[in-house]
Amino acid sequence: MDDLYSFLKSLTYSSLHILVDENTKQYCLPLLDQKVLAANVIEIKSGEINKNLESCKRIWEQLIKAGADRHSILINLGGGVIGDMGGFCASTYMRGIRFIQVPTTLLAQVDASVGGKLGIDYLNLKNIIGQFNDPLQVFADPVFFKTLPKRQLKSAYAEIFKHALIKDAEHWKQVSKIDTLEETNSWSQIIYHSINIKKEVVEADPFEKGERKILNFGHTIGHAVESFYLNSKQAYLHGEAIGIGMICEAYLSHQKNDLSEAALNEIIESLFDVYDLRKVPTRYLDDIIALMSKDKKNKDGALMFSLLSQIGTCTYNVSCDPNEILSSLQYYNDVLSQ
Ligand SMILES: NC(=O)c1ccc[n+]([C@@H]2O[C@H](COP(=O)([O-])OP(=O)(O)OC[C@H]3O[C@@H](n4cnc5c(N)ncnc54)[C@H](O)[C@@H]3O)[C@@H](O)[C@H]2O)c1
Numbered sequence: 001m002d003d004l005y006s007f008l009k010s011l012t013y014s015s016l017h018i019l020v021d022e023n024t025k026q027y028c029l030p031l032l033d034q035k036v037l038a039a040n041v042i043e044i045k046s047g048e049i050n051k052n053l054e055s056c057k058r059i060w061e062q063l064i065k066a067g068a069d070r071h072s073i074l075i076n077l078g079g080g081v082i083g084d085m086g087g088f089c090a091s092t093y094m095r096g097i098r099f100i101q102v103p104t105t106l107l108a109q110v111d112a113s114v115g116g117k118l119g120i121d122y123l124n125l126k127n128i129i130g131q132f133n134d135p136l137q138v139f140a141d142p143v144f145f146k147t148l149p150k151r152q153l154k155s156a157y158a159e160i161f162k163h164a165l166i167k168d169a170e171h172w173k174q175v176s177k178i179d180t181l182e183e184t185n186s187w188s189q190i191i192y193h194s195i196n197i198k199k200e201v202v203e204a205d206p207f208e209k210g211e212r213k214i215l216n217f218g219h220t221i222g223h224a225v226e227s228f229y230l231n232s233k234q235a236y237l238h239g240e241a242i243g244i245g246m247i248c249e250a251y252l253s254h255q256k257n258d259l260s261e262a263a264l265n266e267i268i269e270s271l272f273d274v275y276d277l278r279k280v281p282t283r284y285l286d287d288i289i290a291l292m293s294k295d296k297k298n299k300d301g302a303l304m305f306s307l308l309s310q311i312g313t314c315t316y317n318v319s320c321d322p323n324e325i326l327s328s329l330q331y332y333n334d335v336l337s338q
Pocket residue numbers: 021022023024027028046047048051078079080081082084104105106107108111112113114115116117118127144145146147148149
């Protein structure tokens with residue numbers, strides 16, 4: 001985290017504030033330089049459930065109480081919740097103060113910290129209030145992963161798989177072969193590369209008019225599976241559900257978009273290797289497909305997908321009908337029964 005300190009030294013600001021939750025306060029804050037630690041610490045409760053207006057009020061109030069002005073800087077030290085919400089609060093405080101992202105989860109490093117999407121949940125709708133705005137800088141350091149639950153680390157790896165599959169066949173060769181995620185010592189290189197793939201896609205289409213849609217690979221079906229199980233005891237983490245989504249959507253890519261059978265098999269083998277997945281009971285399939293009709297990418301009632309044409313290449317706006325989606329979920333179940 002030396003880089004953060006030297007970056008701060010190069011800036012002029014009136015006061016420094018750090019947003020944390022109870023976990024990043026305990027595990028991540030002590031890893032920062034003493035000079036950075038002298039900042040005003042703002043703490044909120046952890047978890048998606050607290051990515052809401054109440055927490056924002058608390059953050060704004062703390063900034064006001066500490067005398068933050070337009071020349072202040074907010075450092076967001078935490079996972080995607082802290083990054084999205086802290087970025088949102090900074091961008092609205094006094095019509096916008098500068099903020100720096102220090103993502104401490106793998107998901108926040110490879111996904112949430114790139115692309116400028118900020119926001120909070122409201123009325124049970126995820127990320128419904130927010131805006132696009134870029135941080136001054138992002139400092140992604142794997143040093144934080146030591147305290148991260150292994151399940152979280154694995155889950156977030158789905159986004160690394162996804163970035164490689166949609167844009168970079170060479171990177172896929174590397175990331176699909178990692179045996180024990182927890183023990184890899186190539187994190188810095190993998191994260192750097194993965195972030196750059198997302199960056200390239202986002203820079204080509206910042207407001208998701210076209211090309212950026214390829215980042216949705218695995219997410220149309222994945223989001224529906226995630227939402228369906230959200231309040232159950234067997235809830236999937238985001239990346240686990242996206243793993244299921246990528247298996248189904250790789251199947252659709254084979255059926256509709258020229259992805260070869262060999263490539264399909266290679267993809268599903270890697271995904272089934274990493275994730276502990278369960279069958280989706282047949283009686284739920286229709287409900288899951290119904291959830292997809294609410295997807296933001298749909299056009300005139302048709303369900304739109306981003307599908308691979310080969311490993312490393314993805315196309316978007318491919319429409320699939322409910323029967324095709326159903327067979328992809330059945331395919332997923334079939335592979336699990338083998
Ligand atoms: N802006 C975007 O483009 C984008 C992209 C993907 C996800 N997201 C958002 O990111 C959020 C999910 O991100 P997340 O998985 O990082 O969630 P999170 O911020 O809730 O972090 C997960 C848990 O890990 C804890 N934690 C964080 N760092 C830790 C560390 N180093 N050691 C131990 N515990 C630690 C947190 O306190 C929390 O309990 C969602 O709200 C999602 O909407 C945003």
